[in-house]
Amino acid sequence: QAGLTQPPSVSKGLRQTATLTCTGNNNNVGDRGAVWLQQHQGHPPKLLCHRNNHRPSGISERFSASRSTNTASLTITGLQPEDEADYYCSAWDSTLSAWVFGGGTKLTVL
């Protein structure tokens, strides 16, 4: 099953802003949007943003999501050391009748 496309790695400095992208097609990201997950090494993933770009309670306002046609984006402002993690996007694919994940982006905070 074809997955979503994410850059393998992004590096930004402390207190800078990072924007992570997730590209799909009309049948997945372009259809109902994508969720964003954060995963620290050795821990289960944590939901950062719902498909409607809303944050669950308890998630910092520094995390925000948006979508433009078939590309979803996660913007993290004021980068902190604890933001260093792997970030995944996922979307329901209406043609495949399956959820698809991106390969993940490893964010490094310099």
Place this chain on the structure above:
Amino acid sequence: QVQMVESGGGVVQPGRSLRLSCATSGFIFSSYTFHWVRQAPGKGLEWVALVSYDGTDKYYADSVKGRFTISRDNSKNTLNLQMNNLRVEDTAVYFCAREDYDFWGRGTTVTVSS
């Protein structure tokens, strides 16, 4: 509070079977769709299967279709994954996740090796 705990992982030979379970508490289990998601060592997340709130709708990744069966027991607040004809490439940590991916278990490790 919401709790989701996977169990049933282990080491198994190729071609054998294993049954994973995910015990939940702290919410109305029967109201939610659930996923199994796996992560091979050093790799990214891979969606495995989904079951609707009442168990009538089930969807699978192509990589497991015909070998894995997802099910649920709403009387026991438990999600299951029956894995048959296991392959080396099924080696992974298996997570259960609630409908919107808002809650996850800590995972159970499945190793398929001869």
